[in-house]
Amino acid sequence: MKSLFLLLGALSFLAPVLCQQDQSGFISIDCGLPENSSYTEKNTGINYISDAIFIDSGVSKTVSPQNIATHEQYFTYLRSFPNGTRNCYRINVTISTAYLIRASFLYGNYDGLNKLPEFEVHVGTNLWDTLKFSDASVSVYKELFHPATRDYIEICLVNIGTGTPFISAIEMRIFTKNNAETKSYLTLSAARCRGLDLGSMNNSTSRYRDDIYDCLWEPYSVNGWRRLNRTHGEPNPTQKTGYLDGIYYAPASVMRTAATPRIATDSLDFYFHLDNSVAQIYAFKFYFAEVQKLAANETRSFNITVNDNYWKGPILPSYNQTTICYILTLDLPLRVNDDYRFSILPTEFSTLPPIINALEIFLVKDFSQPQTDKDQGTL
Numbered sequence: 105m106k107s108l109f110l111l112l113g114a115l116s117f118l119a120p121v122l123c124q125q126d127q128s129g130f131i132s133i134d135c136g137l138p139e140n141s142s143y144t145e146k147n148t149g150i151n152y153i154s155d156a157i158f159i160d161s162g163v164s165k166t167v168s169p170q171n172i173a174t175h176e177q178y179f180t181y182l183r184s185f186p187n188g189t190r191n192c193y194r195i196n197v198t199i200s201t202a203y204l205i206r207a208s209f210l211y212g213n214y215d216g217l218n219k220l221p222e223f224e225v226h227v228g229t230n231l232w233d234t235l236k237f238s239d240a241s242v243s244v245y246k247e248l249f250h251p252a253t254r255d256y257i258e259i260c261l262v263n264i265g266t267g268t269p270f271i272s273a274i275e276m277r278i279f280t281k282n283n284a285e286t287k288s289y290l291t292l293s294a295a296r297c298r299g300l301d302l303g304s305m306n307n308s309t310s311r312y313r314d315d316i317y318d319c320l321w322e323p324y325s326v327n328g329w330r331r332l333n334r335t336h337g338e339p340n341p342t343q344k345t346g347y348l349d350g351i352y353y354a355p356a357s358v359m360r361t362a363a364t365p366r367i368a369t370d371s372l373d374f375y376f377h378l379d380n381s382v383a384q385i386y387a388f389k390f391y392f393a394e395v396q397k398l399a400a401n402e403t404r405s406f407n408i409t410v411n412d413n414y415w416k417g418p419i420l421p422s423y424n425q426t427t428i429c430y431i432l433t434l435d436l437p438l439r440v441n442d443d444y445r446f447s448i449l450p451t452e453f454s455t456l457p458p459i460i461n462a463l464e465i466f467l468v469k470d471f472s473q474p475q476t477d478k479d480q481g482t483l
């Protein structure tokens with residue numbers, strides 16, 4: 105019963121039902137930006153505002169000069185929380201609406217200490233994620249699909265004794281309005297752990313306006329893979345981006361490229377280590393669309409295995425349509441450890457190597473604990 109409930113809850117985030125073409129559902133907050141200031145980010149055209157109206161604790165800081173030119177403008181300022189263990193943003197939202205929330209962090213040696221902090225980010229009283237940094241100049245972001253159960257959402261930075269918490273930006277985008285049918289899933293959230301653009305031609309992360317919900321899609325490739333692109337001028341596999349027949353599709357710019365093995369008889373192999381996956385529920389979502397015009401005597405057909413067990417197939421990706429396959433870790437036949445190895449293998453009838461266009465990984469979060477009733481600020 106519980107697993108079915110979770111399954112449906114997770115899937116409701118895989119299939120949003122609101123199409124949105126502009127920034128009307130966007131709240132874009134540049135943390136630490138001087139009070140009352142705002143600007144339009146040049147690459148995306150998104151308007152960012154100061155965080156001053158959402159919080160009254162913490163101090164505004166800026167990253168070191170060498171990090172300013174190399175990152176988006178919203179990484180220049182940040183808000184740091186030297187006092188208190190728990191400092192919260194309180195952001196007004198529309199109740200019964202699911203949001204994509206993205207929190208972004210760039211340490212950038214803002215405090216001159218050159219010491220990478222480690223801290224937690226919570227939604228209300230629920231742990232969302234632990235922030236760890238590999239490099240002062242490498243930004244980190246966390247994405248979460250989260251249904252608003254109140255008319256505000258609290259995002260809290262929590263000091264765990266391993267450095268001063270800070271935050272660079274908070275972005276919220278309306279993803280779907282919950283209706284009568286989805287109301288029962290209101291307590292479930294899902295962290296979007298990865299959004300991978302396979303076969304990307306320019307190595308750059310894509311987001312709004314390619315993705316109308318402003319999800320981030322990171323280029324991903326491994327040795328031994330080749331990139332495929334649709335022929336110039338060919339229409340995209342899904343003309344409608346966002347959703348089609350109630351299913352969320354990766355944006356056309358992500359779907360028009362694909363990864364394929366260099367050697368036609370090889371498989372495409374993915375290996376993921378997911379922490380604590382026996383206790384938690386992850387979802388994998390695979391996207392396929394043909395990128396080449398096949399001759400009459402050509403066939404592209406493949407099966408997918410997970411940890412060497414057959415999962416799906418044969419899949420024959422269509423040129424004008426996206427095929428989506430998803431699976432929850434709790435439904436996988438073999439869950440002996442936290443390792444997941446997916447192989448996309450050509451079938452015996454295939455004359456062409458397998459392809460994959462995009463891949464997402466979600467972690468289902470049970471945030472049914474209430475948020476704090478206390479006011480914003482240090483608790």
Ligand SMILES: *[C@@H]1O[C@H](CO)[C@@H](O)[C@H](O)[C@H]1NC(C)=O
Binds near residue numbers: 139140
């Ligand atoms: C921000 O705007 C408000 C309302 O217009 C004003 O009261 C406040 O003084 C302004 N703050 C700064 C720092 O300019």
Ligand SMILES: *[C@@H]1O[C@H](CO)[C@@H](O)[C@H](O)[C@H]1NC(C)=O
Binds near residue numbers: 161163186
């Ligand atoms: C932190 O606390 C100290 C001592 O109470 C105070 O002087 C300082 O202004 C506080 N800093 C912030 C950012 O709140």
Ligand SMILES: *[C@@H]1O[C@H](CO)[C@@H](O)[C@H](O)[C@H]1NC(C)=O
Binds near residue numbers: 157158196
């Ligand atoms: C959020 O909503 C509350 C209650 O409606 C209101 O008092 C407050 O000013 C709002 N905050 C912002 C930042 O809009």
Ligand SMILES: *[C@@H]1O[C@H](CO)[C@@H](O)[C@H](O)[C@H]1NC(C)=O
Binds near residue numbers: 305306307
């Ligand atoms: C993308 O990155 C790969 C690996 O780092 C490199 O081989 C390739 O030339 C890059 N492509 C572009 C268009 O920058």
Ligand SMILES: *[C@@H]1O[C@H](CO)[C@@H](O)[C@H](O)[C@H]1NC(C)=O
Binds near residue numbers: 333335338
């Ligand atoms: C891939 O296709 C797009 C759209 O037709 C085109 O603009 C781009 O130049 C192509 N890239 C490469 C590396 O072929």
Ligand SMILES: *[C@@H]1O[C@H](CO)[C@@H](O)[C@H](O)[C@H]1NC(C)=O
Binds near residue numbers: 305308310357358361
């Ligand atoms: C990278 O390519 C995609 C299409 O494949 C395009 O939407 C995006 O704007 C490109 N990014 C840059 C920085 O050129």
Ligand SMILES: *[C@@H]1O[C@H](CO)[C@@H](O)[C@H](O)[C@H]1NC(C)=O
Binds near residue numbers: 399401402455
């Ligand atoms: C398909 O047909 C073409 C000629 O029409 C030929 O060159 C090619 O080798 C054939 N491919 C396969 C996989 O049979």
Ligand SMILES: *[C@@H]1O[C@H](CO)[C@@H](O)[C@H](O)[C@H]1NC(C)=O
Binds near residue numbers: 424
């Ligand atoms: C894809 O759709 C376009 C436009 O509808 C059509 O012209 C083309 O023949 C289709 N291609 C294939 C391979 O089905």
Ligand SMILES: *[C@@H]1O[C@H](CO)[C@@H](O)[C@H](O)[C@H]1NC(C)=O
Binds near residue numbers: 406407
């Ligand atoms: C692919 O899956 C089909 C359907 O289960 C099966 O008949 C076929 O043998 C599989 N092919 C390979 C190469 O695993």
